[in-house]
Amino acid sequence: MNLDVYNYVNTISKRIKNKPDIPDVQQEVLLILCNKDLINKPLDNKLKNYIKGIVFNYSTTLYKSFNWNVNSLEGLTIVDLKKEVTSICDSDAYKDMIFRIRRYVFENYYLVNKKITRWKVFYLYFKSYSYKEIAIKLNITYHTAIEYNYKCIKELKEKLILN
Secondary structure: OOHHHHHHHHHHHOOOOOHHHHHHHHHHHHHHHHHOOOOOOOOOHHHHHHHHHHHHHHHHHHHHHHHOOOOOOOOOOHHHHOOOOOOHHHOHHHHHHHHHHHHHHHHHHHOOOOOOHHHHHHHHHHOOOOHHHHHHHHOOOHHHHHHHHHHHHHHHHHHOOOO
């Protein structure tokens, strides 16, 4: 392999606009040069222009293939954008599910004086706390928090979904 060709490919490919694509472009250009048996040729103006063309064509193709629909609003109309967005928390099914879970925990744990730490973990995880935050907040270990949440979900599936 001609070291001049390699260095030239590296230099030219550093000029492309999308910097994260540089290693991919370099690899592809060198692969094309190897396939056409141009890697061992001396570096002259004709080869330099050929390498420039490959670098810029391939970088453009690569960029367009990953970013072709970033700014596209295809299929959307003004009417679609004006629709009111509703939260799942406002739905009747969500409210019914929360009511059933709270009633289940109240009747089966709170009234019979069982510990409700498991259900605190479940509730906090449901409210988007991380297991790490839950462990610190409830003074339990990280793995215990995961285990408690798993047990609560399992119990809910067994007891409430079948009803």
